[in-house]
Amino acid sequence: MSGWRKIYYKLLNLPLNVLVKSKPIPADMLTVLGLDPLCPILYVLPYYAKADLLTLRTQCLARDLPDPLTPLEIAGRQLPRYICLANGAKTAPDGQFKTLFHHYLDLYQVNPKLDVQILPVTVMFGRSPGRENNNPPYFRLLKGLRKIFTLLWLGRDTFVHFSAKVSLRALANEQGQDKAIANKLARVAAIHFLRQRLMIIGPPLPIRQDLFKKLLSSKVIEKAILDEARVKKISDKKASRSALLLMEEIATDISYEAVRFSDRILGWMWNRLYQGISVHNAQRVRKLAQAGHEIVYVPCHRSHMDYLLLSYVLYYQGLVPPHIAAGVNLNFWPAGPIFRRLGAFFIRRSFNGNKLYSTVFCEYLGELFSRGYSVEYFIEGGRSRTGRLLEPKTGILSITLQSMLRKGIRPITLVPVYIGYEHVMEVATYTKELRGAVKKKESLLQMIQGLRKLRNLGQGYVNFGEPLSLTDYLNHYAPDWRRSIDAVEAQRPSWLTPAVNDLASTIMIRINNAAAANAMNLCSTALLAARQFSLTAKQLLEQLDCYLQLLLHVPYTTEVTVPDKAPEELLNNALSMNKFQLKHDNGEDIITLSHEQAVLVTYYRNNIQHLLILPSLVASIVINHHGISRQEVIHQVALIYPMLKAELFLHYSQEQLPSVLNALCDELIRQQLINESHHQLMANPMRCYPLQLLAAGASDRLQRYAITFFLLSTHSSIIRAELEKTAVCWHRVYPHYRVLIPLNLLIKQGSRY
Known part of the structure; x- marks a missing residue:
């Protein structure tokens, strides 16, 4: 780069440093992308813009990646380290892209061992999808002036999205090295950047009244309106007005500016309330969005924080915040209007006896799917008061399945999400309700009282489970399901209800498969197993180590996250949450729970009870016998396993039990909790107490x-x-x-x- 260009870029970079604050997607890009530091990197951008290039440069230098403005020197030739698909703001491939790419292919022909990592990058100033039938609210006078206003208004909301790398060598070996490959790559790159843009900002938002007009004109709602008028003996106009009011009650009114503002508030709030937010397996969701899937997020429901936390996480993972199905009990002022602007649509607890409402809601949800908006709903129906997963409510899941059958929309993929906390602010309220207290209706006063409870919430966990494609599921469960598409309007297929029930159970199992063990739920499990809920620090550390070793050496699933901290660190972290009492007796530290605290922390123990139930059961069986064979242990567990599986949504099949139980026995022997002699398992007298604590679970x-x-x-x-x-x-x-x-x-x- 010449001296004049360096000076030019430095001068241009001065205002950008003030106006632009960019965030990389994914945040842990170096780990996710797996870049090889020994191979050269070629950045590919959708179009040429100096502001985009300098913003990319800032992110690259901050992460020790090669400077995109520094030419790449290979075999005595200098080539630009970046290629732009187009010169303008539209991703229409131009000749310069193809020419530069041919130069790289020429280098590969000379040196077949050469490999260049092609890294597609998109720089986005703001993420507004705009409104349907409306031109984006940008200044159209001059490109430079338009960019300046964009930087002034959206510079602090800038994202640099790094896609998966592509090997030039693999590309040349698979596709050849003639001129056609450049044309093909240009077309593929154009499609990639368009899909990426759709993944990050989503489809245009509907104009609300236009959406209502379209829904009212649908044959299904027209018939429901006529039925409503006939049954209630009112005019068609009045029935139509009732349908419109129901749409007003249900439909979201999402606003990008509201999302931007809430991002600032939530970012400030999370940094003060949480010690951190741990996110796992977000990359698999990005791949689904990139492939054009219609994504339905199905999280567990622990707290009112779930709505905000999941949307916040998705936003920073470079994904569109979903439209969220919220209980109509939250539609009170001012929470209702705020949630509606952030993407919430409201659903009543029951549809019984209101055919018009159920029809309007089903058509509205189907319209969201057909337009390509991601959706989020809580299959448990309400928040869990015990910490375990509740029995799934299958109503909205059935509507999802029927919408796919009737409208022939894009492939729908369900993404189970495990959300966990080290502190749930509603736990005390849940305990009162379980003791018989009447659930208080949500209101402004209750919201203000809830804000007063906001304090140190510890760590938050968002783990994305294994996605479930509805198409693949139906192909396996009901191979002839496509024949039912035309008949679904007339009557429900006979296989639909059993399929929905089985699908709901599968989702709950996959949510549990992605559970997060943490300091709080592990310490709570140990203390609740102890007599009088008290353990010395040494005993508690020993028990924490037992749990960690079990979870690491015999993992429940590969998706379960286990703390990578020592037991001492976990204990200190748990004590900082102020839920346990630390006492000193005869020179020993004793961690104990009061009766009231013991009742409260059962919630956290129940979050991970499914992870430890089988080792606890094995320990309990061994303790109750002076000697027992492995075959008898397996037999006894197998007898009651169906109940455990149904209650805790365990994923092991009956056929998998023997191998799992044998592995657990081997691990307990390795930890010297039990001994095996002459094919008989028995408790180790030297380590009887930790085995008793494990069995008490x-x-x-x-x-x-x-x-x-x-x-x-x-x-x-x-x-x-x-x-x-x-x-x-x-x-x-x-x-x-x-x-x-x-x-x-x-x-x-x-x-x-």
Whole structure:
């Protein structure tokens, strides 16, 4: 680069340093992209713009990547380190792109061992998708003037998106080295950048009234309006007005400016409330969006924070914030209008008895899918009060499936999302509700009271589970499902309800498969297993190490995240949350829980109970026998496993149990918690206490099963409601009922049912 150009770029960079604050996507780009530092890098941009190039340069220099303005020297030749697909703001390939690419291919022909990493990059100033049938609100007088106003207004909201690298050598070997490859690459690059833009900013937003007019003109809603008028004996005009009011109640009114403003607020808030937000497997979601899939996010529901946290994470992962199905209970002033501007659409708890409402809602959701907007809904229906996943509500999932069948829209992919916290601000309220307190209706006063509870929330976790393509699922579950497309309007296919139920269970399993173990839920698990909820620091550290070793050496799934910290660090982190009491007795530190604290932290233990239930069950069986074979352990677990699988959404099949249980036995032997002699497993007397703490993790559940089976054996004709009521009473009267009904009797009784 000549001296004059250096001076020119330095002068141009001065205002950019003030106006532009860019963020890389993905944030951990060096890890995700896997760039080889020994191979040269060629940056490919969609179009040439000096501001874009200098913004890219800033990000590259900050991450020790080659300067895009410095020429690449190979075999005595100098070539630009960047190539722009087009000169203007439109991605129409021009001759210069093809010429430069041919120069690189010529170098490869001379030196076949040469490999260049092609790195597509998109620089975006702002992420406004605009409105349908409206021209973008930019100044059109001069390109330079337009860019200046863009930088002034959107410079602080700039993203530099790095796509997956492409090997020049692999490209040349696969496609050849003639002139046609440059033309083909130009077309592929143009499509790539268009898809990338759609992935980051999404399709244009609808004009709300135009959307309502389109919905009202649909045959399905027209028929529902006529039925409403006939049943309620009102005029068609009045029924049509009712449908319009329902649309006003349901539909979102998302605003990019509101999203931008909330980004500033949430960014400030997360930095003060959370010690960090851990995100895993976001790359798989970006690949789906890049491939043109219609994405439906299906997260677990722990807190009102879930709405905000997931949208915030997606925004910073370079993905479009989704349209969110929110309970109509949140549609109060001022929360309702705010949530609506941020992408929420509102749904009633029940559709029963209101055919017009169900029709309007189904058509609205189908319209979102057909326009390509990503959607988010909570399949549990409401927030979990216990910390475990709730039984799924299949209504909105059924609507999703029927929308795909009726409208023939883009492939829909469900993305399970595990959201976890080290502190959930509603836990105390959940505990009161479980004790019988009436749930308070959401209101402005309650929102203000909730803000007062905001304090140190520890770490937040957002883990994206294994995506589930509806097309692939139906091809496997109902191979003839395409034949039902034409008939779905007339009647529901016979396979639909079983498919939806099975699909819902699969989603819940995949949410649990992506769980996050953390300091809070691991410490809570250990302390709740101890008598009087107290452990010395040494005992607690020993138990934390036991849990960590189990999760690392016999992982529940490869998607479960386990802390990469030592037990001492986890304990210090948990103590900083002020949920445990630290006492000193005879020179020892004792960590303990009060009765009230013990009730509250069961929520966090339940978050990961499915990860440790099988090792706890193995430990419990071994403790209850002086010696037992592996085959008998497997047999006893297999008898009650169907109940555990259904309750905790475990992913192991019955056929997988033997190998998993054998691996757990080997791990417990490795940790010297149990011994094996003459093919008999028995507890190690030297490490009996940590084994007892591990076994206690299953005791409450075994206790409930024992009570239930005992009641069924003595009252074979008892109805479900009476069984639940009696079982709860017994549980309160006999808190240590497991002493009265030992495990072997539980197994014997369980095998009858």
